[in-house]
Amino acid sequence: MAFDQSTRNRLQRVVSNARGILEEEFTRQLQNDYGLDPDSGTVSSLESLRHITDQQRETARILRATLEHYCAGSDTDAKAGLDRIVREQAFTIFNRLAALRMAEARGLLIETVGNAYKSQGFQLYSRLAGTGLGETGDAYRVFLQSVFDELALDLPGLFDRFSPQGRLFPREPTLLEVIDLINHGEIEPLWAEDETIGWIYQYFNSKEERKAMRDASQAPRNSRELAVRNQFFTPRYVVEFLVDNTLGRLWFNWTGGQTGLRDRCQYLLVKPDEQPEPAKRLRDPRTIKLLDPACGSMHFGLYAFDLFQEMYREAWEWEQTHGPGCLDTETGGSADLKPLSQTYADQDAFLHVVPRLIIEHNIYGVDIDPRAAQIASLALWLRAQRAWHEAGVKAKDRPQVGRGNVVAAVAPPAEVDLRKRFMEELDPLDAELFEKTLFLLNGLPELGVLLQVEKELPALVRAVFGEHGDLFREEDMAQWQKAEARLQEALTEFARAARSTYQGRLFAEDALQGLRMIDHCREVFDVVVMNPPFGALASGTKNQVSKAYPNSKNDLLAVFVERGLELMRTNARIGAITSRTCFFLSSFQNWRESVVLGAAKPEAMADMGHGVMDDAMVEAAAYVLEKQE
Numbered sequence: 001m002a003f004d005q006s007t008r009n010r011l012q013r014v015v016s017n018a019r020g021i022l023e024e025e026f027t028r029q030l031q032n033d034y035g036l037d038p039d040s041g042t043v044s045s046l047e048s049l050r051h052i053t054d055q056q057r058e059t060a061r062i063l064r065a066t067l068e069h070y071c072a073g074s075d076t077d078a079k080a081g082l083d084r085i086v087r088e089q090a091f092t093i094f095n096r097l098a099a100l101r102m103a104e105a106r107g108l109l110i111e112t113v114g115n116a117y118k119s120q121g122f123q124l125y126s127r128l129a130g131t132g133l134g135e136t137g138d139a140y141r142v143f144l145q146s147v148f149d150e151l152a153l154d155l156p157g158l159f160d161r162f163s164p165q166g167r168l169f170p171r172e173p174t175l176l177e178v179i180d181l182i183n184h185g186e187i188e189p190l191w192a193e194d195e196t197i198g199w200i201y202q203y204f205n206s207k208e209e210r211k212a213m214r215d216a217s218q219a220p221r222n223s224r225e226l227a228v229r230n231q232f233f234t235p236r237y238v239v240e241f242l243v244d245n246t247l248g249r250l251w252f253n254w255t256g257g258q259t260g261l262r263d264r265c266q267y268l269l270v271k272p273d274e275q276p277e278p279a280k281r282l283r284d285p286r287t288i289k290l291l292d293p294a295c296g297s298m299h300f301g302l303y304a305f306d307l308f309q310e311m312y313r314e315a316w317e318w319e320q321t322h323g324p325g326c327l328d329t330e331t332g333g334s335a336d337l338k339p340l341s342q343t344y345a346d347q348d349a350f351l352h353v354v355p356r357l358i359i360e361h362n363i364y365g366v367d368i369d370p371r372a373a374q375i376a377s378l379a380l381w382l383r384a385q386r387a388w389h390e391a392g393v394k395a396k397d398r399p400q401v402g403r404g405n406v407v408a409a410v411a412p413p414a415e416v417d418l419r420k421r422f423m424e425e426l427d428p429l430d431a432e433l434f435e436k437t438l439f440l441l442n443g444l445p446e447l448g449v450l451l452q453v454e455k456e457l458p459a460l461v462r463a464v465f466g467e468h469g470d471l472f473r474e475e476d477m478a479q480w481q482k483a484e485a486r487l488q489e490a491l492t493e494f495a496r497a498a499r500s501t502y503q504g505r506l507f508a509e510d511a512l513q514g515l516r517m518i519d520h521c522r523e524v525f526d527v528v529v530m531n532p533p534f535g536a537l538a539s540g541t542k543n544q545v546s547k548a549y550p551n552s553k554n555d556l557l558a559v560f561v562e563r564g565l566e567l568m569r570t571n572a573r574i575g576a577i578t579s580r581t582c583f584f585l586s587s588f589q590n591w592r593e594s595v596v597l598g599a600a601k602p603e604a605m606a607d608m609g610h611g612v613m614d615d616a617m618v619e620a621a622a623y624v625l626e627k628q629e
Contacts, residue, residue, distance in 0.1 A: 041079030287332020
């Protein structure tokens with residue numbers, strides 16, 4: 001089904017209405033049940049809540065711990081913190097229900113929300129459970145939560161019912177109202193489309209909300225404003241053009257043109273008589289890394305998934321033809337990988353795990369919006385499930401998908417007391433490293449991948465563990481990896497031990513997320529594709545970004561292109577859709593000379609004009625650059 005304007009308008013109305021209904025519902029729950037008032041920012045004492053059950057009292061305690069965590073060490077007051085809680089609860093439950101509906105439409109899940117109480121899954125569940133779960137509404141809630149728990153094994157970021165973003169559940173009338181919206185006949189065909197989750201991501205925040213932010217301030221004032229202002233969905237044809245001429249082109253070159261991608265990639269720019277010299281050793285696909293540094297709903301990654309599947313199939317055939325050892329694992333920094341034929345019993349066994357390999361090895365994403373991490377991980381998981389479904393692999397026989405490589409750039413934990421308590425459990429040097437690392441991550445929610453943490457790490461490690469000269473950067477990184485592993489283990493254990501203190505768990509989880517972000521910045525990528533933010537730098541980080549990127553400081557789009565090139569290996573490719581003004585305005589001259597023509601070489605350009613990114617008021621261009629020595 002084509003996503004024309006009328007179709008998008010219908011979906012937008014559904015998403016906007018659902019958000020309003022859920023936010024009203026959770027605001028009322030906070031006020032009436034939990035003694036928290038988002039309208040005034042008032043927080044009643046836990047002891048004053050004499051009208052709630054023990055289970056509700058535990059939720060009330062957790063909500064207060066979450067609020068304290070959000071407000072710790074920042075300018076966030078109680079009102080802003082409670083607004084955030086309401087918003088997060090609303091988008092999480094809506095994303096969960098939408099995810100179930102999409103899984104149903106793909107044949108991955110028995111009907112669960114598609115017909116509410118009459119859905120096949122619930123009818124079967126009711127017959128097995130009998131009357132032990134109470135009234136129909138109570139039983140349906142337990143049924144949905146059991147489905148959430150099952151899916152949380154693969155997608156904890158979205159379906160974990162004990163996460164801070166997903167503690168609340170709508171009452172029966174509200175739940176049914178939202179499910180009715182999701183099941184509206186006008187949008188029913190959309191649930192089978194890959195693009196739907198991306199439009200849901202964009203439409204959760206309205207045009208009016210973006211306009212109000214811009215009217216209030218020319219530059220984004222915080223990380224949320226930066227995210228909301230720049231949520232513009234990338235059309236499929238633009239995604240294909242950029243991925244075809246980055247990832248597709250690299251594989252075409254490495255295989256000497258002997259690849260099915262030549263015909264599959266409809267936008268791959270190849271001269272009729274072009275026949276590149278094949279690489280001496282074909283890259284093992286497990287070593288090829290693609291990054292979207294502003295991933296949103298992971299639309300680039302979804303299409304790249306299709307290409308990676310073909311690349312894995314061809315790599316197996318290549319190894320069968322040329323023998324074990326013909327695939328290069330060293331370039332990607334994975335020299336310990338065994339040949340495919342020595343790792344898997346046969347081609348069927350190999351292809352069985354390819355969807356999991358793609359998520360765990362190939363596709364990386366970063367976003368400053370935690371909602372993006374939910375949706376991007378969901379999108380990739382759905383794509384993997386579809387691949388297994390199309391291959392006839394039953395659900396019980398599918399490999400469990402690991403955590404993947406989607407990271408939300410969240411603020412480092414600011415609770416001083418918890419930090420001190422955690423550091424007391426560490427070796428003194430590890431404790432010092434942890435404290436310095438948290439300081440290094442300041443600004444992460446506004447900067448995301450733009451924070452050049454990998455450049456600071458060697459000096460940080462030497463400051464803690466001792467000097468041994470600039471020539472030994474590899475030793476610094478080896479020292480960091482060992483210390484980081486110790487910190488991860490200690491934080492994981494701290495989170496477990498701190499379960500009675502919910503705020504301690506949040507502290508540990510945010511610190512772990514920061515370490516994952518550092519790992520992303522230390523990777524070397526073969527492809528970077530993106531629809532980056534554009535316009536003015538966030539006011540709180542303008543000086544920091546201007547100093548780090550002097551040739552690109554006048555616009556975020558230029559900074560993202562320069563940063564993407566920094567994170568890539570030589571001859572890697574970056575593809576971006578941005579405003580076209582960067583190619584002719586005099587204010588971008590340094591960027592064009594130093595970055596586009598200095599650090600890189602232009603390989604493809606499509607000048608697209610207005611109307612490409614929905615309501616983004618820019619003339620757009622999509623282009624591909626190759627990184628030079």
